[in-house]
Amino acid sequence: MYTGDCEKCFGLCCVALPYAKSADFAFNKDGGTPCQHLNADYRCGIHKSLRNNGLRGCTVYDCFGAGQKISQVVYNGKSWRDDPAIAEEMFNLFPIMQQLHEMLYYLNEALSLKETHSIYTELQEAMTKTEQLTDQDPKSLIDLHVPTHRALVNDLLVQTSELVRGKFRGNVENPKLSKKIKSRDLIGANLRGANLRGANLRGVLLIAADLREADLGMTDLIGADVRDADLSGANLEGSIFLTQAQLNSAKGNGKTKLPSSLSVPSHWLH
Structure with missing residues (x-):
């Protein structure tokens, strides 16, 4: 559910995020600058050979579905290429949405575990609240203090961990x-x-x-x-x-x- 679907995204991770030349990336890239391998259709031109081209870092990144949420829901299918005026806002929103979707991924897993029945209601409430946050308008999301919400979610994930690990x-x-x-x-x-x-x-x-x-x-x-x-x-x-x-x-x-x-x-x- 909370996994990236590149077919429905405008290559946001390939544009919004910066990275420095290292063992994981073959070259430097500034945030907001399209990767040199990003095609016009928003697909990676070397997707099947990223590791061989020194871009291992790309193979270990997951937006947890944030990319398609921004591309198809928040901006209704309008891309940063279609409307350059929204590009900066879209790129600033991406890492925030990614963090919220990551929390949803973990909460969804916690809800699926039989050991968490005693805190199921609290987990479901956190799930609903997090989903509501992802549905806010871009300005409200960019102004969101993510660490505050993450602390609330993390407390439940710690409880989940203790319940699952139990006797071990x-x-x-x-x-x-x-x-x-x-x-x-x-x-x-x-x-x-x-x-x-x-x-x-x-x-x-x-x-x-x-x-x-x-x-x-x-x-x-x-x-x-x-x-x-x-x-x-x-x-x-x-x-x-x-x-x-x-x-x-x-x-x-x-x-x-x-x-x-x-x-x-x-x-x-x-």
Whole structure:
């Protein structure tokens, strides 16, 4: 539901967002400037070979449906090319809508879990409120103080995490590893075969970590940075708040067990 549909978007992520030349991007681009590979039909000219062209960062981005919401609903199918006068407003609105749609993605997942029945009403109210915010006029949205609303949503997502992880909380027996998790720094860590079931990995840096054959079932992975982490053969079934974009940034193989809502990235199979 809350996933990007590029066919219904005016290439907003390819225009509105800035990026700097790095391992993820082959060149610098200013916000509001169309990417050099954006075609006249708003499609990416090198979509199938982004990684080979040094644009891995594009493959791990997800607007959670914000692009088509702005393109087709807020501006009724009128693009920044059709009416340059709305371009700046549209580009300023995009990252705000993206944040709200990301919250909707997580709230929608929380509502689908049997463990959250005790807070279902609160989650549904937050969902409704967030959807109402996305339906505001552009000026009201641009003036919205997103962190205030995010704090309310996050409180419910934390409660969701505690309910789902339940009896598995505190499951990590290794004191050093437990301390590392709390520090959020597991960059390059050797966690092959580790039992991380039920761990709270919110916002943990797992960049280039070796997680082969690790058990990540029932873990909370919201905001975890898994760029170049090796998930080959790992078990992620039952994990919560994991996104397709996170998987796209990691390594893995056909033996990696994923939640049913997510798919194996194509680069894992090559």
